[in-house]
Amino acid sequence: MLAGIYGLLSASFFVSMDAVDVAFTEAAVGAGVFPLLMLTALTVTGRFEQTAHRRPRAAFFLVLVTGALMILGTLDMPAFGSPDAPAHTHVAARYIQLSPTEIGIPNMVTSVLADYRAFDTLGEVVVVFTAVVGVLILLTSVDQRQRPSPANAVETMRGHMILRVVSKMLIPLILLFALYVQFHGEYGPGGGFQAGVIFAAAIILYAMLFGLAKAEAAIKPSILRLLAAFGVLLYGGVGVVSFLTGVNYLDYSRLAADPVTGRHIGILGIELGVGITVAAAMILIFYAFAGYAAGRAEAE
Amino acid sequence: MLANIVNLLSSACLLLGAFLIISGAVGVLRFPDFFTRMHAAGVTETLATTLILLGLMLLAGWSIISFKLLLILLFILITSPVASHALTKAALHGKLWPLVDGKNEQ
Amino acid sequence: MLIACAVAILVVMVMAIVRALLGPTIYDRILAVNLFGTKTVLLIAVIGFLFGRPDFLDIALVYALINFISIVGVLRYFEYNRSEEGGSL
Numbered sequence: 001m002l003a004g005i006y007g008l009l010s011a012s013f014f015v016s017m018d019a020v021d022v023a024f025t026e027a028a029v030g031a032g033v034f035p036l037l038m039l040t041a042l043t044v045t046g047r048f049e050q051t052a053h054r055r056p057r058a059a060f061f062l063v064l065v066t067g068a069l070m071i072l073g074t075l076d077m078p079a080f081g082s083p084d085a086p087a088h089t090h091v092a093a094r095y096i097q098l099s100p101t102e103i104g105i106p107n108m109v110t111s112v113l114a115d116y117r118a119f120d121t122l123g124e125v126v127v128v129f130t131a132v133v134g135v136l137i138l139l140t141s142v143d144q145r146q147r148p149s150p151a152n153a154v155e156t157m158r159g160h161m162i163l164r165v166v167s168k169m170l171i172p173l174i175l176l177f178a179l180y181v182q183f184h185g186e187y188g189p190g191g192g193f194q195a196g197v198i199f200a201a202a203i204i205l206y207a208m209l210f211g212l213a214k215a216e217a218a219i220k221p222s223i224l225r226l227l228a229a230f231g232v233l234l235y236g237g238v239g240v241v242s243f244l245t246g247v248n249y250l251d252y253s254r255l256a257a258d259p260v261t262g263r264h265i266g267i268l269g270i271e272l273g274v275g276i277t278v279a280a281a282m283i284l285i286f287y288a289f290a291g292y293a294a295g296r297a298e299a300e
Numbered sequence: 301m302l303a304n305i306v307n308l309l310s311s312a313c314l315l316l317g318a319f320l321i322i323s324g325a326v327g328v329l330r331f332p333d334f335f336t337r338m339h340a341a342g343v344t345e346t347l348a349t350t351l352i353l354l355g356l357m358l359l360a361g362w363s364i365i366s367f368k369l370l371l372i373l374l375f376i377l378i379t380s381p382v383a384s385h386a387l388t389k390a391a392l393h394g395k396l397w398p399l400v401d402g403k404n405e406q
Numbered sequence: 407m408l409i410a411c412a413v414a415i416l417v418v419m420v421m422a423i424v425r426a427l428l429g430p431t432i433y434d435r436i437l438a439v440n441l442f443g444t445k446t447v448l449l450i451a452v453i454g455f456l457f458g459r460p461d462f463l464d465i466a467l468v469y470a471l472i473n474f475i476s477i478v479g480v481l482r483y484f485e486y487n488r489s490e491e492g493g494s495l
Contacts, residue, residue: 177468326421394433
């Protein structure tokens with residue numbers, strides 16, 4: 001839970017350094033979803049760690065040395081905000097100068113992320129997808145029988161009447177806000193990653209309050225698995241389409257008659273892909289952990 | 301003239317809100333048991349948040365910014381008491397009893 | 407005025423962290439984190455005005471959402487496995 005505070009704090013740093021988009025992501029992921037997944041993981045693994053009898057001196061020494069090396073490394077870095085730092089002399093200047101005319105959207109971070117560096121972002125989406133596949137393989141292949149049947153799944157938090165009613169009111173608003181973040185990403189801070197996480201957070205809230213079985217009935221895991229793959233496919237598909245129009249992979253300039261409009265369409269498409277994948281991935285991971293924990297509790 | 305009055309009002313709101321959150325935090329730090337701390341936090345939180353956001357809204361004037369502030373305000377007004385309620389209820393379920401006359405009574 | 411307000415919020419955040427670290431029970435810690443979260447929302451809004459960057463309000467809104475959700479999550483999991491003594495985090 002203190003990790004949640006850490007998330008909030010680092011987001012405040014980013015806010016004060018004017019990196020709105022990074023702060024946004026940190027807000028959604030670091031402060032919200034990460035502690036939740038951490039807690040579910042804790043319920044899976046059990047509360048108590050076996051106490052080690054060996055004093056790990058060597059490990060402590062190693063940590064000290066690594067930390068010292070890292071601090072040494074930062075000494076070598078250019079002064080904060082100095083104009084001749086490598087980050088400012090390379091391609092960044094070109095991005096910043098040409099982004100308004102070439103792409104024509106106000107949020108520069110989105111244009112760098114989704115257009116100039118679209119290939120990197122594709123890699124990130126694939127990483128998220130791979131993570132989900134890994135979690136699913138690890139947690140569902142262990143014992144399929146352990147999953148609780150919906151009939152005798154314990155409905156937790158039945159006592160919290162007020163909480164349930166208010167959450168029922170709030171969940172549609174949260175979903176709406178996630179969509180706003182998704183499609184407003186070109187103009188303000190936001191975009192696919194953040195929107196996906198917010199969307200997933202709303203579903204996770206529902207699953208926590210009304211029981212996993214109900215949430216799985218509303219949004220089926222099989223559909224989610226398809227959606228997670230579909231998001232990556234959509235991203236790659238936009239690239240293939242732009243390939244077919246005769247330019248490079250993920251270069252959207254010929255998707256419409258006017259290159260600026262084409263870039264708009266391309267960015268919207270891949271952001272949608274990112275959002276779908278991230279949301280489906282987060283919900284799937286939560287389902288997997290929570291289902292596994294419930295199965296363990298039932299088996300005991 | 302009107303702008304002056306609006307500025308004055310928003311300053312007053314901001315200062316009052318700041319005072320309230322500080323008093324709430326002092327309460328959270330110094331009160332003896334969980335339920336009194338909850339009282340200090342929960343009671344000041346809604347009014348202070350309302351005042352501060354109201355002050356900012358007065359500064360912003362009629363715009364989308366004010367609307368967003370209003371959204372945040374509504375959201376906090378809905379969730380904060382609910383969170384307090386749920387937390388207190390959980391504490392009671394967890395066999396935590398209030399202090400009465402300086403000692404724990406079952 | 408805005409600066410005074412931001413400083414007051416920062417002071418409150420420090421106090422909340424102190425309570426979260428001291429807090430004898432889990433519930434005290436959760437209360438402190440909740441307080442911290444709400445104050446962060448306010449701080450972001452005020453800082454947004456200080457820097458003249460109204461974009462920040464979106465983040466504040468996300469915080470308000472996420473704060474609530476994480477409090478509910480934490481509560482659920484501590485009510486769920488309270489069977490042990492329920493000491494440190």
